[in-house]
Amino acid sequence: MRHTLSVMVENEPGVLSRVAGLFSGRGFNIESLNVAPTLEKGVSLMTIVAEGDEAIIEQIVKQLRKLVPVITVKDLTEVQSVERETVLLKLNAEDSKRAEILRVTDIFRCKIVDVSCDELTVECTGDRGKIKAIVNLLGRFGIKEIARTGNVAMKRSMQMD
Amino acid sequence: MELTGAQILLKCLEKEGVDVVFGFPGGAVIDIYDEIPNFSVEHILVRHEQGAIHAADGYARATGDTGVCLVTSGPGATNTVTGIATAYLDSIPVVIFTGQVPRPLIGNDAFQEVDIVGITRPCTKHNYLVQDVCDLARIVKQAFYIARSGRPGPVLVDLPKDVLNQKCRFDYPEKVSMRSYNPNVKPHVGQVRKVAGLIRKAERPLIYSGGGVVSSKSHEELRWLAQELRIPVTSTLMGLGAYPGDDEELWLGMLGMHGTYSANMAIHNCDLLLAAGARFDDRVTGKISEFAPHATIVHIDVDPTSIQKNVSVHVPLVADCKEALGALQKEMQALRDEMDWERKHEQWLAQIQEWRRMHPLTYLDDEEKIKPQYVVEKIDEITKGEAIICTEVGQNQMWAAQFCTVKEPNMFLTSGGLGTMGYGFPAALGAQRAFPDKLVIDIAGDGSIQMNIQEMMTAVCNKLPVKIVILNNGYLGMVRQWQELFYEKNYCATCMDAQPDFVKLAEAYGAAGFRVTRKQDVQSVLEEAFALDKPVIVDVRVEQEENVYPMVPAGASLTEMLLV
Ligand SMILES: Cc1ncc(C[n+]2csc(CCOP(=O)(O)OP(=O)(O)O)c2C)c(N)n1
Secondary structure, three states: OEEEEEEEEEOOOOHHHHHHHHHHOOOOOEEEEEEEEOOOOOEEEEEEEEEOOHHHHHHHHHHHHHOOOEEEEEEHHHOOEEEEEEEEEEEEOOHHHHHHHHHHHHHOOOEEEEEOOOEEEEEEEEOHHHHHHHHHHHHOOOEEEEEEOOOEEEEOOOOOO | OEEEHHHHHHHHHHHOOOOEEEEOOOHHHHHHHHHHHHOOOEEEEOOOHHHHHHHHHHHHHHHOOOEEEEEOOOHHHHOOHHHHHHHHHOOOOEEEEEEEOOHHHOOOOOOOOOOHHHHOHHHOOEEEEOOOHHHHHHHHHHHHHHHHOOOOOEEEEEEEHHHHHOEEEOOOOOOOOOOOOOOOOOOOHHHHHHHHHHHHHOOOEEEEEOHHHHHOOOHHHHHHHHHHHOOOEEEOOOOOOOOOOOOOOOEEEEOOOOOOHHHHHHHHHOOEEEEEOOOOOHHHHOOHHHOOOOOEEEEEEOOHHHOOOOOOOOEEEEOOHHHHHHHHHHHHHHHHOOOOHHHHOHHHHHHHHHHHHHOOOOOOOOOOOOOHHHHHHHHHHHHOOOOEEEEOOOHHHHHHHHHOOOOOOOOEEOOOOOOOOOOHHHHHHHHHHHOOOOOEEEEEEOOHHHHOHHHHHHHHHOOOOOEEEEEEOOEOHHHHHHHHHHOOOOOOOOEOOOOOOHHHHHHHHOOEEEEEOOHHHHHHHHHHHHHOOOOEEEEEEOOOOOOOOOEOOOOOOOOOOEOO
16 A cells, blocks of 8 residues: 655754665665655654555554654654645647647746746646546647656645544 | 863763774774874774774673764775664664764765765664764764664764864753654553553463563563463563563573573464564565464563564554563452462463473483584683573574573673674674673674774774674584575585684784684683683584574464474
């Protein structure tokens, strides 16, 4: 199963490789990993998306908690959460295709962030499903380059079941 | 007043109460060595950095304190890695100081540069690269705190040469405050009650005790529970000594691959398994699916990652063993009076005695040839369980574990988790330095002893009168045993009959050497050797193809033991 882990860490050298090492040490793949500072001084938040069975994830979560610079670990898979990813897509966009591309990006509320005579660069933010859909839809115009941030996530304030 | 980094480091060691450091100098740490004579910390010069880390580890295991090791950058640092991993897998508190090239050169493939923090990340509890001399005192304080608190382990501090020359005011923090590191040591009250209830109901309870009982110093609590409630005890290799090995009624001996018949049968038949400070290592459990199939399993461990890792546990209790066993003792004290514990487990204990009678721990002795087990028995007899026993790795280690009566914790030092050949002798030096008046013996194989034999010079010049008894079978015996049993006697690369003359080797170093080739001489030579006030090698020529039994083949169930 796919798990999204939200890991609060001390922002100190080596912490990223300590965290990543726990996954690689178990032959376990990280799908995406995103790190950036938080409001609190010296503290960063990592959002890690990884796939694995329950037993492995449980071990990883416990092992993460054991790392000295790790402050908290939350498995967001167990709760309702907001997940977002941003993707930049550079598309083939000759004149004949441009209108169609703009229609699609409009529906998905993407932004055009760069233009030239035969290319368009599109920025899109959304959850996993939306990103998958837009990449699919725009794929037929020919994607020349893609850059994705990987997921960031947060627990929802209200948990409804 | 401002001090240099080197002076600050040594001051910190004084503050931590460190009286000895095992080390080996080099360019990157020369500034520390320059200051050592000005401080109260003693430095013991080893002959190889692996010797330094094992000695620090042996010192830690024998005393229950933290061991300290100091080496230079690059090759000095990498030479400690095996010892760091050894301490890591056995949860031993050691602090390792490594030199590093000056900060401006880090990352440039400078002379003797190695990213030791990167290399040791997966085998230390934590590690640091000191970037600023003003962080040094805090980092050292934290390093000692992390090494010994929670589940203990090695912590490495990497010291760039220019940081050692920088100056800063010395301020040793009183307390450690780290927002991210707060090991949980207190047991959950409800869980303790639950366990007490289970013990009360159990008809065939068994305690499975591990190294955590030794390192948390909870042997008194363990003994109380076993003796008052009449619960038999088995233990891991690492747990030996926590329960007195001379209690013929409740002590079952070690369990697992080379455990006793009675211990392994008891595991298979118990209805409550109380695991304390043990981690269900695969050498202990045998085939997981058939491990303790009839038991409710309670697992006490300070490290939550140990719980549910290998076997599924019914009642987890995350806490320091001393806290947990102490709380359990309190709960049980109340129940003790209302129950007739004396009779409650009568049948179970009788069954255990029966197993013991059927298959005692034994070997086929010989009139002529010297059996290695016989040698260990003689060592045990002569020392009356009062010596600190260290072991190397292999058959020698298993025979030592089986035939030594370990009565107290911190008296049996062995590399359990990593199984490091070459561990025993330098560890023995650390233990001997801690306890100069005790008899310290390294039970060795002819293969293992050659891995760190150079430390004989350290022993001689520091007057550390460790006794090495080589059970010399001319083979890498444990591997040969596997080849015999599972690889059709294809003794590829395990014959070690090309050997140095160990007696002359001892003498070359200025130690004493004895060779024993006749059974009738074993006792007298051992006695003579143990009485000498200097390091000794006793080279005992034992039966070459003797095997360790019982043996549970890897992957088999604990009840499928090969017996003598
Ligand atoms: C550093 C290291 N290398 C290899 C091994 C694998 N190994 C385990 S036991 C053993 C044989 C040890 O031989 P010896 O020291 O002669 O002891 P014996 O088994 O004969 O008592 C070997 C090679 C190990 N445990 N450690």
